[in-house]
Amino acid sequence: MGELTHIDEQGRARMVDVGHKPETAREAVARGEVRMSSQTLERIAAGDVPKGDVLAAARIAGILAAKRTGELIPLCHPLPITRAEVDFRLDRERSAIEIEARVATVARTGVEMEALTAVSVAALTIYDMAKALEKGMTIENVRLVRKTGGKSGTWERE
Amino acid sequence: MGELTHIDEQGRARMVDVGHKPETAREAVARGEVRMSSQTLERIAAGDVPKGDVLAAARIAGILAAKRTGELIPLCHPLPITRAEVDFRLDRERSAIEIEARVATVARTGVEMEALTAVSVAALTIYDMAKALEKGMTIENVRLVRKTGGKSGTWERE
Amino acid sequence: MGELTHIDEQGRARMVDVGHKPETAREAVARGEVRMSSQTLERIAAGDVPKGDVLAAARIAGILAAKRTGELIPLCHPLPITRAEVDFRLDRERSAIEIEARVATVARTGVEMEALTAVSVAALTIYDMAKALEKGMTIENVRLVRKTGGKSGTWERE
Amino acid sequence: MGELTHIDEQGRARMVDVGHKPETAREAVARGEVRMSSQTLERIAAGDVPKGDVLAAARIAGILAAKRTGELIPLCHPLPITRAEVDFRLDRERSAIEIEARVATVARTGVEMEALTAVSVAALTIYDMAKALEKGMTIENVRLVRKTGGKSGTWERE
Amino acid sequence: MGELTHIDEQGRARMVDVGHKPETAREAVARGEVRMSSQTLERIAAGDVPKGDVLAAARIAGILAAKRTGELIPLCHPLPITRAEVDFRLDRERSAIEIEARVATVARTGVEMEALTAVSVAALTIYDMAKALEKGMTIENVRLVRKTGGKSGTWERE
Amino acid sequence: MGELTHIDEQGRARMVDVGHKPETAREAVARGEVRMSSQTLERIAAGDVPKGDVLAAARIAGILAAKRTGELIPLCHPLPITRAEVDFRLDRERSAIEIEARVATVARTGVEMEALTAVSVAALTIYDMAKALEKGMTIENVRLVRKTGGKSGTWERE
Numbered sequence: 001m002g003e004l005t006h007i008d009e010q011g012r013a014r015m016v017d018v019g020h021k022p023e024t025a026r027e028a029v030a031r032g033e034v035r036m037s038s039q040t041l042e043r044i045a046a047g048d049v050p051k052g053d054v055l056a057a058a059r060i061a062g063i064l065a066a067k068r069t070g071e072l073i074p075l076c077h078p079l080p081i082t083r084a085e086v087d088f089r090l091d092r093e094r095s096a097i098e099i100e101a102r103v104a105t106v107a108r109t110g111v112e113m114e115a116l117t118a119v120s121v122a123a124l125t126i127y128d129m130a131k132a133l134e135k136g137m138t139i140e141n142v143r144l145v146r147k148t149g150g151k152s153g154t155w156e157r158e
Numbered sequence: 159m160g161e162l163t164h165i166d167e168q169g170r171a172r173m174v175d176v177g178h179k180p181e182t183a184r185e186a187v188a189r190g191e192v193r194m195s196s197q198t199l200e201r202i203a204a205g206d207v208p209k210g211d212v213l214a215a216a217r218i219a220g221i222l223a224a225k226r227t228g229e230l231i232p233l234c235h236p237l238p239i240t241r242a243e244v245d246f247r248l249d250r251e252r253s254a255i256e257i258e259a260r261v262a263t264v265a266r267t268g269v270e271m272e273a274l275t276a277v278s279v280a281a282l283t284i285y286d287m288a289k290a291l292e293k294g295m296t297i298e299n300v301r302l303v304r305k306t307g308g309k310s311g312t313w314e315r316e
Numbered sequence: 317m318g319e320l321t322h323i324d325e326q327g328r329a330r331m332v333d334v335g336h337k338p339e340t341a342r343e344a345v346a347r348g349e350v351r352m353s354s355q356t357l358e359r360i361a362a363g364d365v366p367k368g369d370v371l372a373a374a375r376i377a378g379i380l381a382a383k384r385t386g387e388l389i390p391l392c393h394p395l396p397i398t399r400a401e402v403d404f405r406l407d408r409e410r411s412a413i414e415i416e417a418r419v420a421t422v423a424r425t426g427v428e429m430e431a432l433t434a435v436s437v438a439a440l441t442i443y444d445m446a447k448a449l450e451k452g453m454t455i456e457n458v459r460l461v462r463k464t465g466g467k468s469g470t471w472e473r474e
Numbered sequence: 475m476g477e478l479t480h481i482d483e484q485g486r487a488r489m490v491d492v493g494h495k496p497e498t499a500r501e502a503v504a505r506g507e508v509r510m511s512s513q514t515l516e517r518i519a520a521g522d523v524p525k526g527d528v529l530a531a532a533r534i535a536g537i538l539a540a541k542r543t544g545e546l547i548p549l550c551h552p553l554p555i556t557r558a559e560v561d562f563r564l565d566r567e568r569s570a571i572e573i574e575a576r577v578a579t580v581a582r583t584g585v586e587m588e589a590l591t592a593v594s595v596a597a598l599t600i601y602d603m604a605k606a607l608e609k610g611m612t613i614e615n616v617r618l619v620r621k622t623g624g625k626s627g628t629w630e631r632e
Numbered sequence: 633m634g635e636l637t638h639i640d641e642q643g644r645a646r647m648v649d650v651g652h653k654p655e656t657a658r659e660a661v662a663r664g665e666v667r668m669s670s671q672t673l674e675r676i677a678a679g680d681v682p683k684g685d686v687l688a689a690a691r692i693a694g695i696l697a698a699k700r701t702g703e704l705i706p707l708c709h710p711l712p713i714t715r716a717e718v719d720f721r722l723d724r725e726r727s728a729i730e731i732e733a734r735v736a737t738v739a740r741t742g743v744e745m746e747a748l749t750a751v752s753v754a755a756l757t758i759y760d761m762a763k764a765l766e767k768g769m770t771i772e773n774v775r776l777v778r779k780t781g782g783k784s785g786t787w788e789r790e
Numbered sequence: 791m792g793e794l795t796h797i798d799e800q801g802r803a804r805m806v807d808v809g810h811k812p813e814t815a816r817e818a819v820a821r822g823e824v825r826m827s828s829q830t831l832e833r834i835a836a837g838d839v840p841k842g843d844v845l846a847a848a849r850i851a852g853i854l855a856a857k858r859t860g861e862l863i864p865l866c867h868p869l870p871i872t873r874a875e876v877d878f879r880l881d882r883e884r885s886a887i888e889i890e891a892r893v894a895t896v897a898r899t900g901v902e903m904e905a906l907t908a909v910s911v912a913a914l915t916i917y918d919m920a921k922a923l924e925k926g927m928t929i930e931n932v933r934l935v936r937k938t939g940g941k942s943g944t945w946e947r948e
Contacts (some may be wrong), residue, residue, distance in 0.1 A: 775929070
């Protein structure tokens, strides 16, 4: 900052420099779930929800959110996503909808935040569309499952 | 839709009509948490994290996200938020950062989604800023705690 | 503009003043269509398109776009939409998908642009999802069908 | 998606993978038109319209929309546009304003949607600015005219 | 925040509560200027600038930015703007373009930030469009000139 | 534009073509300041301001705005920012907060506008958060300080 003295030498938020890193293929997979009563789960499965087809809307919302991650998360680098998928699994035993997002790019940094954001917004959309049935649903266990590419290579949740 | 025949009579997503509802004061409180190792928690508490002051950034990100809820969640009504707050509590026993968002409006429908979105984006921001320390953090228990106002009145999580 | 002299007395773009108008219930209906070959139409109807379920995605895209009309159309007033629906009809005789959007608000000005924007973005989404099958599709006849409410009252296309 | 079972094996919307494609120069040209009465056309030509200079506003709106295509069209890849132009021609014989958009990029996929989106939003802006004169205007014949670059090479409308 | 203990009792950013305030008519006027060489000023006046008509683009950019103020300024309330105008004056004596924005609303809080944001983004647009001619231009004296309405009533710069 | 005749041969705004330029490392540094009374300055320094921690919020707002420059400035190219920092210096002698933004990219055109936009939005955020204390603050001297990279090489303000 030239002649300017930093007000606080530590703790200033900043988007860290990735300009020196090479562009490489990177992928991230994230998961999460929405817990709900079995009645709510069955009505979503049957497509019988006041606001309409829950999973189709949640999928689109998650994909769109992945593309806007850099606008939502202050210090995230904007990245040219080359692929985005959001899928669901109805888990009747645990009375939950599992969400999985896969995002890929060719860039200087990874797409972990894009995958986690896609899962989170898909989960919020499920909540929104079914909340007339059950306000007590919870979003749980939003987590990175795997990332590949970049200098740090592959990371996999144990 | 006049003479047009609906392709699918059921399951079509739609933003439901709230035009006939009166504008009333409404509030929603949501909470969630980011689970992490005690080492990561202490470094966030000490402000010693590569991307900078985690909680200040997460607070701003959460408030901004509350205002953009209608852009992210497909069938949410856009609402004129009149108040938004995001707070944190370090829970060393459970090794987690608890997040609470309070959002208020004077509108025809409630701000539950705004509060939940603020919590989710604040949680994602915490993850982003500390992920260089620990990729295995998880976002847990994102939930509505209370809503007041509107025809359905007060709802409180038991 | 006080003592400032306008550079050009005429022709300056501006968002016209609606502050003196009362808030009233308003609705607008718009329609348009995407023309395509009968083969493309049948593959969309069958859900057999590379990018996935065309109409579900187009519906969500149209509804989301209605909410962002004020960001896209420079001199449009931002309005609190209270209802938005997008529907489709497969017209095999004319080899087209007809799109209809209905948008409502309680505001100082109407939602014609919101309905037309929803139709346009739904049409663009259909094009995008089916363009691997047929690049020659055209978007036709995007038009206001009806508006109600406000000082000028009901307008209906003849 | 690992051990998760897809809910619906077919028809799931997804942003298709383009990560393996090389970055190449690409261009797309799209056109469309706004049909109106000759009186409205002459008032736009004369700059005598309540909201101001119609074509300057429509041009800016179209260029800005091209840059936001990835936010509007759910499964579009975000692309770094390297050029965007929007032009108009007053067609007095057909009583229409013709709109043409040219967009270029160096990327892994094409800018057809960016060009079509620019035309559509420019057309909507023309409608918005002149709708006080004539609500019955229609947007017609929004179409891809030509694309160049990429593996599939040049496509030209016959 | 119920039983949660605030991490920092003071200094937490928050969107302050305006829900109890009545909706009233409010207006704000802001001004600023872009200083440049007389040569650059004359080329802008003549419309002879590489990127095109500077003032038309700056006007549209300023109006659009006014509508997005709540997205840009973290603790600003989103407001339904009812009017927005941006005007310019070429000041050859001081070799500057003066910018004035007027914004109005009927809302619970004022539009000072909307007017200041419109001026700032119009100024940045002027800079962008003329920077090929002169990189040393400066944006000066961006200020509130007057606000009316609300509990605090009229404020006028002396 | 093929056979179409341009309505106005000159002055049409356009995003100029940068597709032929190579991608190179580029950086820009911009500065500006917010002038205020010494009382306001001391209250910001002490963190004693109604809306909360001013500089942390302004820093985040500036960084986020840098990423959205292409949405705000009509003819700016969207760029993949690789680094963004915003810093402040309290200048008690001149009773001002100085703001500095540094932005870097690897792209076909420079990030001057991103740095200037970050400074402007940080300045607006300071104004917003302290305006309850003093409405007469002014934003001054927003300027490019230095740019490096690209064909035109280094430019430095004298």
